[in-house]
Amino acid sequence: MMSLLTGRRILLGVTGGIAAYKAVYLTREIVRAGGEVRVLMSAAAKKFVAPLTFSTLTGHPVLDEMFPDPAPVDPVHLLPGQWGDIFVIAPATADFIGKVANGLANDIPSAAAMAFRGPILLAPAMNPRMWNNSAVQDNVARLRLRGLHFIGPERGDMGGVHEQAGIGRMSEPAAIFDRIEELLYPDKCWMNRRVVVTAGATCEPFDPVRFISNRSSGKMGDAVARQARLMGAEVFLIRTNSAIGEPPSGVEIIKVDTAAEMADAVKALFPTADLLIMVAAVADWRAKTASAGKIKKHTGILTLELEPTEDILLWAGKNRQEQVIVGFALETDDHIVNARRKLEDKNVDIIALNDPTSADSVFGGDSIRLTILKTYCEPLELPAMSKREAAARLLSEAYGYLK
Ligand code: CTP
Numbered sequence: 001m002m003s004l005l006t007g008r009r010i011l012l013g014v015t016g017g018i019a020a021y022k023a024v025y026l027t028r029e030i031v032r033a034g035g036e037v038r039v040l041m042s043a044a045a046k047k048f049v050a051p052l053t054f055s056t057l058t059g060h061p062v063l064d065e066m067f068p069d070p071a072p073v074d075p076v077h078l079l080p081g082q083w084g085d086i087f088v089i090a091p092a093t094a095d096f097i098g099k100v101a102n103g104l105a106n107d108i109p110s111a112a113a114m115a116f117r118g119p120i121l122l123a124p125a126m127n128p129r130m131w132n133n134s135a136v137q138d139n140v141a142r143l144r145l146r147g148l149h150f151i152g153p154e155r156g157d158m159g160g161v162h163e164q165a166g167i168g169r170m171s172e173p174a175a176i177f178d179r180i181e182e183l184l185y186p187d188k189c190w191m192n193r194r195v196v197v198t199a200g201a202t203c204e205p206f207d208p209v210r211f212i213s214n215r216s217s218g219k220m221g222d223a224v225a226r227q228a229r230l231m232g233a234e235v236f237l238i239r240t241n242s243a244i245g246e247p248p249s250g251v252e253i254i255k256v257d258t259a260a261e262m263a264d265a266v267k268a269l270f271p272t273a274d275l276l277i278m279v280a281a282v283a284d285w286r287a288k289t290a291s292a293g294k295i296k297k298h299t300g301i302l303t304l305e306l307e308p309t310e311d312i313l314l315w316a317g318k319n320r321q322e323q324v325i326v327g328f329a330l331e332t333d334d335h336i337v338n339a340r341r342k343l344e345d346k347n348v349d350i351i352a353l354n355d356p357t358s359a360d361s362v363f364g365g366d367s368i369r370l371t372i373l374k375t376y377c378e379p380l381e382l383p384a385m386s387k388r389e390a391a392a393r394l395l396s397e398a399y400g401y402l403k
Contacts, residue, residue: 016044
């Protein structure tokens, strides 16, 4: 599948800390996604990971000497700063941060940071006591002011066996990868906007261990949340615990199980939102009374009395002010007629119609074929595409309704 990093050039600086081993995974992920990586290492970084590891993964020699002997024709220390769409330093040590904040450039990574003209992303990693040192905090504040980007550090276990947990752990390679994609994504039309997305299938219990649910995986909702983040939005993802896989990074996650919990979460966030996208497959019914104890098998034939859940989209349509609202419709018959009725009945701007019986749109898959319905417009039938691409199309359509 095409990644946003396909064909992009990532300059990666590795400085000396145990988290340098995670830079290996980051490199592998970027290369797998079709990105080109060139690695710069400080002398201390080479104590933790061999340059050969990176040169093997990237297919390019690692730059680690400022003044190699014999000297090459081009001055080596100036080359790295002139290559790449983004410069990522992972891990970034306290020493490296201090050098860049103070305009020092006495090794390859710090010289590159001084010469580089594109976005710079630092993933700090250090002992929590060092991270909390006011010298480090001052340096970080100065770099933020100059427009350098940071990811992490996170709270968690440290790399050393005897180190105490605290804030200082480098962000995981997957999160750094996501942040690189975000920084390189060109269209930031949702900047300074709040977007609320729901994802996954709700579960409605009828006893402490059993529930009624449906086959939604949550992948499309995750893709919409992730894409809204790439496009600059502040994203709140109301996600059911049944949704599969890791949720996207960089978005605020609100975990829910039932339709009632999802309704509460939407109602709390909706008043300050600019956009609500209800991707979740909300159960339409729940048990009228859930049994407090596990229902025993010897009950024989079991009849469940079900009552409707609250229609969250309908509530939003009734209580909207300036918010843009997008709903999904999952239809197996009379697709367009039914979906258009939802557009009007629920007072929403866009309905994204999904036919799960089509071979390109199966539950849990990575691709989807959507038809976009808007009032007064002919249905827009999109071809099958990745859920991420479909999310981008939907967010661009929704943008047209922003006040
Ligand atoms: N939805 C909702 N609250 C519910 C049920 C659905 O907010 N209790 C939202 C879904 O998230 C989706 C849209 O309504 O965005 C359409 O859901 P769908 O199940 O296809 O339609 P329904 O309105 O439930 O109608 P029907 O079951 O008759 O098709």
